Amino acid sequence: MANTISQTQIPNMAVSHGKVRDIYDLGDQLLIVASDRISAFDVIMTSPIPYKGIVLTQISLFWFDFLADTVENHLISPNVADFPVAFRPYADQLTGRSMLVKKTKVLPVECVIRGYLAGSGWKDYQATGSVCGVKLPPGLKQCQKLPELIFTPATKAEIGAHDENISFDTCVDMIGTEAANYVRDKSTEIFTKASAHAESRGIILSDTKFEWGITDDKIILIDEILTPDSSRFWPADKYEPGRDQESFDKQFVRNYLEEINFDKSGPGIELPPDIIEKTSAKYIEGYERITGKTFEL
Incomplete structure (x- = not known):
């Protein structure tokens, strides 16, 4: 290794x-x-x-x-x-x-675009029938494709804390109407373009988060973009709504920690070699599937 x-x-x-x-x-x-x-x-x-x-x-x-x-x-x-x-x-x-x-001067909101009902969005929907205040039709299944893309901004949390979902109105209060409209519309546009590419590679882009910053009076895209750490990518040939999906990310780590009843408020732990190896392979597979290139070890 x-x-x-x-x-x-x-x-x-x-x-x-x-x-x-x-x-x-x-x-x-x-x-x-x-x-x-x-x-x-x-x-x-x-x-x-x-x-x-x-x-x-x-x-x-x-x-x-x-x-x-x-x-x-x-x-x-x-x-x-x-x-x-x-x-x-x-x-x-x-x-x-x-x-x-x-x-840049970083805008203090995570710009989350959701195409499918997963993660915290699914939990929110189960509890309220909405995701971040966006009302959705009743009867949707876990990981089901949404009727249309939704923009669900979140606050940026410190290390060890959880991002907090906020409404679009709160986003406007935080960064102003013009900036909020721009990051919502631009995030939606680039998600749509990236999703079409992913689909052509046999991958579903479920959701992602973008970060934006201001430089020279312009709002530009910053940080990482559309990676397995900031997004949910699912293999299209194994997709089935109504359950969790396979994904190109840290799924093996999360599953292992759940199995051992890991204390989520405690310190990190050493992971078993097979979990490390499988997780590394999954990230590399994600790179190769998304880019169409062979990862050079």
Whole structure:
């Protein structure tokens, strides 16, 4: 199994750590490095997943290119040779898993687009007949395709906390009418385009979340995009409404933790080798199915 990067070690450079990413603030730019850390139920496990950070970065790069004529994004370069001089000696930690990007003023909402009734949306529907205040027809099944795409924004939570679904009116209160309309409409547009591509590859894009930031008075797409960590991708040939679906993500980890009655409020744990291996393989399969390329180990 490959060497993994749980955390980057770049001497004399200040870094902040998210659940998965190490972020270096370079003034008007950021260097974002996707580690091999994995979180489940908002808890970071102690076992890294081989290749995960590279897979996430390469999928984001695929989508940024695919959507380049639809939406502006924050990418400057994924090439270590283009990074500031201080980072170049550490290509062994950075190659394939890092992006130099524009620093933006981040909008404080996660822009979630749902095409199917899954996850917290399904739980919300069971309890209220709605998802984030959007009324839906009665009698829908778990993971059923929705009559139309719905935009369900959420607040951005700190590490260890859960994002909180909010109404569109609350989104307007937080970022203003013009920005809220723009991110809703643009998120819907790029979801529709990405979903059509995924469908052509035998994959259902159930839902995803986008993040947006402001730079030079423009709202642009930031962070990761349409990865197995930010989205639900299901193999179309195994899709069946009325149950949970197979997916190209951390499903094996979640299932294992449920089986052992993992304490979701406690610290992360070491994962068994077979769970690590299966999860790594599933991420790689997701990359290959989405992009049509062979993942180079």
